Amino acid sequence: MSGHTIGALLLGGVGLAVVVWVLHKLGRALASIAEALAAAAVVFLALWWVLRGLGWMVKEIISHPRTSLTVLAVAAWCYWIGWQSLALGAATVTAVLLMWRRCHLVSFDHWAGRVVRSWWQRWMVYTPKLPGWLHACGLSVKDDVIPVDVTVSLVGRKKIVRKRDHQSVQVPRVRAVKSGPSWDEVRVELVPGQKPEDFDDAARALATARKVSRCQVREIAPNVVSIDFQRRDLLAAPVPVPALGESVDVRHAWAGRTEYGQDWYLPLHGSGSHTLTAGASGAGKNSVMWCPLVSIAPAIRDGLVRVSGIDPKGMELAYGRGIFHRYAVTPKEALALLDDLVGAMDARKTEFAGRVRTVPVSTEHPLELLEFDEIGALTRYVDRKTRDAIVEKVALLTTQGRALGFTVRGYVQEPTKETVPVRELFPRRICLRVTAKSHVGMVLGDQAYERGAWANRIEESAAGVGYVWGEGLREPLRVRAGWVPDEMVKALETYVVNKDVVVLPGEGVAA
Numbered sequence: 001m002s003g004h005t006i007g008a009l010l011l012g013g014v015g016l017a018v019v020v021w022v023l024h025k026l027g028r029a030l031a032s033i034a035e036a037l038a039a040a041a042v043v044f045l046a047l048w049w050v051l052r053g054l055g056w057m058v059k060e061i062i063s064h065p066r067t068s069l070t071v072l073a074v075a076a077w078c079y080w081i082g083w084q085s086l087a088l089g090a091a092t093v094t095a096v097l098l099m100w101r102r103c104h105l106v107s108f109d110h111w112a113g114r115v116v117r118s119w120w121q122r123w124m125v126y127t128p129k130l131p132g133w134l135h136a137c138g139l140s141v142k143d144d145v146i147p148v149d150v151t152v153s154l155v156g157r158k159k160i161v162r163k164r165d166h167q168s169v170q171v172p173r174v175r176a177v178k179s180g181p182s183w184d185e186v187r188v189e190l191v192p193g194q195k196p197e198d199f200d201d202a203a204r205a206l207a208t209a210r211k212v213s214r215c216q217v218r219e220i221a222p223n224v225v226s227i228d229f230q231r232r233d234l235l236a237a238p239v240p241v242p243a244l245g246e247s248v249d250v251r252h253a254w255a256g257r258t259e260y261g262q263d264w265y266l267p268l269h270g271s272g273s274h275t276l277t278a279g280a281s282g283a284g285k286n287s288v289m290w291c292p293l294v295s296i297a298p299a300i301r302d303g304l305v306r307v308s309g310i311d312p313k314g315m316e317l318a319y320g321r322g323i324f325h326r327y328a329v330t331p332k333e334a335l336a337l338l339d340d341l342v343g344a345m346d347a348r349k350t351e352f353a354g355r356v357r358t359v360p361v362s363t364e365h366p367l368e369l370l371e372f373d374e375i376g377a378l379t380r381y382v383d384r385k386t387r388d389a390i391v392e393k394v395a396l397l398t399t400q401g402r403a404l405g406f407t408v409r410g411y412v413q414e415p416t417k418e419t420v421p422v423r424e425l426f427p428r429r430i431c432l433r434v435t436a437k438s439h440v441g442m443v444l445g446d447q448a449y450e451r452g453a454w455a456n457r458i459e460e461s462a463a464g465v466g467y468v469w470g471e472g473l474r475e476p477l478r479v480r481a482g483w484v485p486d487e488m489v490k491a492l493e494t495y496v497v498n499k500d501v502v503v504l505p506g507e508g509v510a511a
């Protein structure tokens with residue numbers, strides 16, 4: 001080998017060593033850059049997820065403040081004070097709530113029960129299950145435009161893929177759930193492409209999906225409907241009049257049952273005793289009239305309560321004619337009866353003025369109870385002079401009668417101002433089944449319908465069912481008057497008229 005070749009080989013070897021060394025350095029520099037980039041990506045991703053998590057938490061706290069704050073409070077309590085005291089506190093609160101529920105079910109349900117139940121129904125029933133039910137009942141909107149995925153490869157080629165198996169489906173979102181004693185009101189927000197009528201058509205299918213007997217749909221706003229499910233109905237069957245005792249409280253006469261399955265009482269004397277009951281034909285107005293009379297039967301027989309009846313149809317009260325101390329059918333007779341009552345009231349006023357503030361009920365000064373059936377027939381459909389006189393007398397009795405022991409109970413089919421001009425003078429109103437939504441407001445006042453008094457939706461088969469509102473009731477209360485069959489009216493008459501009869505009308509009469 002010549003010296004020239006050896007020199008070239010040596011030079012080549014050195015050159016290769018330099019190249020390897022440069023590559024080695026380059027590799028190490030690239031590796032540390034890649035490492036730094038990877039570390040930065042990990043930090044960035046972690047930060048991104050933390051921020052997303054925080055954003056989600058803030059959103060949840062704002063949109064569900066009660067649930068989130070409860071969870072936070074429980075977690076904080078467990079962390080700072082310990083779970084034992086939390087368990088003890090929870091047990092104490094539960095015991096207090098149970099006692100409250102036992103002592104006063106209606107106020108418990110209004111302030112606590114329905115809040116917890118609404119929360120439970122929303123998160124355990126409607127939020128997880130309603131989307132599936134809506135979808136199954138055809139109340140979802142499918143996005144028929146097939147999604148297109150665009151992929152850009154490294155070499156710049158665009159690849160278009162149409163996925164047929166991932167069609168998106170939009171389902172109405174649950175906005176709020178309000179759970180009453182019998183009904184759940186679930187407000188949902190419609191998605192574009194839907195209209196409230198679609199929900200009306202699917203109401204029966206939705207009831208089946210929820211496994212309840214009834215479902216109704218109400219339009220709340222152009223894009224919000226309330227889907228109402230009836231969970232249970234304690235007033236589905238007629239309410240029999242229970243066996244009543246000899247002791248009677250005319251301020252607290254048994255009248256039927258409430259939707260909570262509790263007894264419903266009406267005052268026939270004192271504050272809030274003048275009562276107007278509205279209901280379409282066959283709504284059960286007569287059971288609202290007869291039932292409290294049955295429960296105060298001993299007081300009627302003993303002369304502590306004197307019942308007068310105005311019966312324009314000449315049928316209903318005539319069936320228990322013997323119960324009534326005064327009785328009128330024609331407008332002329334009605335006016336004479338009212339004149340007599342107003343005269344008695346004036347006499348009592350003269351006798352007691354300045355001596356007592358409320359006349360005590362006694363046999364000398366009995367509670368005068370006027371049952372005015374079909375009040376509209378005499379305050380609208382008679383000649384003007386008689387009508388004005390009747391309206392004037394009823395107004396006198398309702399405005400001055402309370403403290404003097406005079407109570408008026410009127411019954412009307414059509415509760416408009418023209419039919420019952422003295423409507424506002426009755427402090428207590430009962431709305432049985434009516435034919436128009438507007439009648440609910442006329443009887444129970446503004447907002448009654450919005451707050452759940454859906455008297456226009458009561459079925460014809462549910463005679464005696466109605467709503468009461470006001471007088472300390474925060475929400476309209478669904479009630480059903482006790483069912484008084486004809487035999488019981490006759491038994492009441494016999495008991496009142498014949499002093500030898502010892503069997504109370506509520507006993508031994510099949511309901």
Ligand SMILES: Nc1ncnc2c1ncn2[C@@H]1O[C@H](COP(=O)(O)OP(=O)(O)OP(=O)(O)O)[C@@H](O)[C@H]1O
Binds near residue numbers: 238279481
């Ligand atoms: N509380 C009740 N429970 C069950 N069924 C009832 C009740 N009240 C009434 N009914 C049924 O409804 C029918 C009609 O009732 P009711 O005569 O009281 O109606 P109404 O409102 O007075 O009608 P109208 O104004 O036409 O006289 C009764 O014959 C009875 O079959």
